[in-house]
Amino acid sequence: MSDNKIGTPLVEITGLSKWYGDFSALYDINLTVSSGEKVVVCGPSGSGKSTMIRCINQLEEHQVGTIFVDGREVKPGMKNIEEVRRDVGMVFQSFNLFPHLSVVDNLTIGPMRNKGISKAEATEIAMHFLERVHIAEQADKYPPQLSGGQQQRVAIARALCLKPKIMLFDEPTSALDPEMIAGVLDIMIELAEDGMTMICVTHEMGFARKVADRIVFMDEGEIVEVAEPETFFNNPSTDRSKLFLSQLLGH
Amino acid sequence: MSKDTHIDTTDNDRRKRPALLFDVAAYLRTLREISIALITFTIIAWLIWRGALAMEYNWQWYRVSPFFYRIVDDEFIFGPLYWGLLKTLKLAFIAGILAIIIGFITAFARMSNSRAGSNIATFYLEAIRNTPLIVQLFLFYFVLAPIFGIDRFWAGVLCLAFFEGSFAAEIIRGGIQGVDRGQFEAGDAAGLTTYNKYRYIIVPQSMPLILPPLTGLLISLIKHSAIVSVIAVSELTTTGLNLISDTFMAFEVWFIIAGIYLTLTITLSIGVGQLEKKLNVASSSNRS
Known part of the structure; x- marks a missing residue:
């Protein structure tokens, strides 16, 4: 995949640091993701992977450093943060579908409320993306009636309905039963092949190897290594990434 | 999980829930509870009535209906x-x-x-x-x-x-x-x-x-x-x-x-x- 045409910088993170009280959650993160690029973020739990990508759409507020999304700086307490968020699709570990809305309403609410488009038009967009995640026949059901894998695919479709410039995946398969994981990963691979810019926090190393342009390895709130998948898996340059990979692949 | 999970009807027939028998003991228990409640209320009512009698209270329930409505010259008020x-x-x-x-x-x-x-x-x-x-x-x-x-x-x-x-x-x-x-x-x-x-x-x-x-x-x-x-x-x-x-x-x-x-x-x-x-x-x- 690395021969993809990679364009202008879409997300630029410079000197990003974040503390919870005195605990340093992120320290001096520097990362630029260009349009069309697929970046997989991995690392042991508690290493700040999720926190980092959640700073990009300000679900978490950082204290030091700058983040630019498509040329606009995002910072804590900013006005109109929702305008930036509309360009950034996010998929959560726990799906976070709206349980009181039907599947199709989960998808239409964003476009209808954010862009003021009609229900008919929003439904058309919604059905298009539901078909894309192979779940159009469940449109009228409610999220709790679906399996975890189906819910996560709806969540991906919901994020796509906003026509985002970049998609953030926060451990999208970690809460799924093993037999559900492949379906979700397939959708993500299709998305990558269509040229979507993606930052994925995941433990799915097979997916990372297949899709990623770069692997970002984090530990204890810092970026330890950034490398192409081949290099990272076959010839990691730091002891920490070696240890991580051996623990991950060793059994 | 999925709500419309297919239920095998033949299997459900085989595992049919038995009809419940009439539970005499439970019925008697309910009857007893109800009678206790009734007796308690009766005692309270009787105490109030007797107390009112002792203070020579003049009950005039027949006078209360005009509090709600009256009919004067066929007109409802x-x-x-x-x-x-x-x-x-x-x-x-x-x-x-x-x-x-x-x-x-x-x-x-x-x-x-x-x-x-x-x-x-x-x-x-x-x-x-x-x-x-x-x-x-x-x-x-x-x-x-x-x-x-x-x-x-x-x-x-x-x-x-x-x-x-x-x-x-x-x-x-x-x-x-x-x-x-x-x-x-x-x-x-x-x-x-x-x-x-x-x-x-x-x-x-x-x-x-x-x-x-x-x-x-x-x-x-x-x-x-x-x-x-x-x-x-x-x-x-x-x-x-x-x-x-x-x-x-x-x-x-x-x-x-x-x-x-x-x-x-x-x-x-x-x-x-x-x-x-x-x-x-x-x-x-x-x-x-």
């Missing part, structure tokens, strides 16, 4: 209790709506990042909850009413609305904070404005948490509305007081007044109970 009840309902209805509005505003002010908003809301809550209701009523009637030129009915309505509003605020805040954090994040991530996030995502999901305690609040609002009789708003309790000073039928009148309040509040709880059942059915069909 509503009695004072009807008008009192109507006033109580009007009072409680307006105060209830205002209380819910005040509750929402206060709850959101308290949760907001605005220091001023949360301070004002907290001051209001503490002031209302740490002073007696009757003192608040006197403040509204003797201080605020003359200043702002409002009549006694509206002084009563506003006092009750602000009093119950403080409790509504905490109920609403609790309901909103009871919604899963992921829902707030998903709303944010979808680029919804704060207003749209609460309007379409958070508040609808907090309703099952808010509605039951809010019903309790409305019921206590109806009961608390009796206090405005001290500023002579002509509602149910005031009507009762007036009837007694006219007829000296204290026992009958207070039994009737209590009965009317009881009917009102029980009707309300049953009504909302049905509504909740509907809500639960609707939301449990979402959760299988």
